[in-house]
Amino acid sequence: MPEPERAAQALQVVLRPLARLMIDHGLQLGTMVELLKKALVEESMRSYALEGKTSTDSRISVLTGVHRKDVKRLRDEPSVRIDDVPMATQVVSRWISDPRYLTAERHPRPLPRTARMSNVGEPDFTTLVAEVSKDVGARAILEELERLGVVDVNEEGLVSLRATAFVPAAGLDDAFNFMAQNLGAHLSTAAHNLAPHRQGPLMLEQSAFSLDLTEAQAHELHGLARGLWKENLQTFLQAATVAELRSEEAPGPKHRVRFGVYFHDERLPEPETPAPSPLQANKRTRNPRGNKT
Numbered sequence: 001m002p003e004p005e006r007a008a009q010a011l012q013v014v015l016r017p018l019a020r021l022m023i024d025h026g027l028q029l030g031t032m033v034e035l036l037k038k039a040l041v042e043e044s045m046r047s048y049a050l051e052g053k054t055s056t057d058s059r060i061s062v063l064t065g066v067h068r069k070d071v072k073r074l075r076d077e078p079s080v081r082i083d084d085v086p087m088a089t090q091v092v093s094r095w096i097s098d099p100r101y102l103t104a105e106r107h108p109r110p111l112p113r114t115a116r117m118s119n120v121g122e123p124d125f126t127t128l129v130a131e132v133s134k135d136v137g138a139r140a141i142l143e144e145l146e147r148l149g150v151v152d153v154n155e156e157g158l159v160s161l162r163a164t165a166f167v168p169a170a171g172l173d174d175a176f177n178f179m180a181q182n183l184g185a186h187l188s189t190a191a192h193n194l195a196p197h198r199q200g201p202l203m204l205e206q207s208a209f210s211l212d213l214t215e216a217q218a219h220e221l222h223g224l225a226r227g228l229w230k231e232n233l234q235t236f237l238q239a240a241t242v243a244e245l246r247s248e249e250a251p252g253p254k255h256r257v258r259f260g261v262y263f264h265d266e267r268l269p270e271p272e273t274p275a276p277s278p279l280q281a282n283k284r285t286r287n288p289r290g291n292k293t
Helices: 004-024 029-047 056-063 068-076 087-095 125-134 138-147 172-194 215-247 278-282
Strands: 151-153 158-161
Touching: 004 172, 029 068, 056 068, 087 125, 087 138, 125 138, 138 151
Parallel strands: none
Antiparallel strands: 151 158
């Protein structure tokens, strides 16, 4: 039987690193909701279709909870449009495109943080933010741009846009592709193993962990894990090459396998000091002179 409560509890943990990924890369909630709806519709059609029948909008809606109007729209759309641009990105976009905020050489001007810091008629950062939205304060936008490493603020309160603010780092396309393929396969394995009506045997999904380590010991184990991966990768690839050759002329459906490894290291929270019991909190002691303290 399905276990919605247990699944929801597990997903709360799974979603935390996903939330970090969203925040780090400017994905807003509206976009993520659309992506989730799209995934629900596509997966219901791919994996839960009734044999010999076409999946109707009503059936998909029953399976997923996605409204039938959204089901029809998402079936027709090849991909989800990212229209929900983060506010900080909108501010920078105006900054680098509006002539009022550009120098004669069409470079983004350094802006005084507030109108009081600027000369009469001179643009300032607070005005820039207000022109994009009056719902979010300039301070909040500035703090976010500083967190992203997009701006510098000097001692005089002058806000400057960094020249490399929106230049993509080399290799990002490959990094995102590897993440999608690796995490997608890992989650697919977990979903397969937990499926109420699983088809086929359990797939390998194991890990080992160690607690209360110093930073140096965690670093040492990371090096050991890398070495173990290198050794086992070579063994696996040699066996996979032989398996592919043997499979070339074999009849029947073909399979794709993925064998991977990861190492996660995080700092544990400091242990909380237990609160004193009511008896301890109300206990009175006496000093040598007999005064209550």
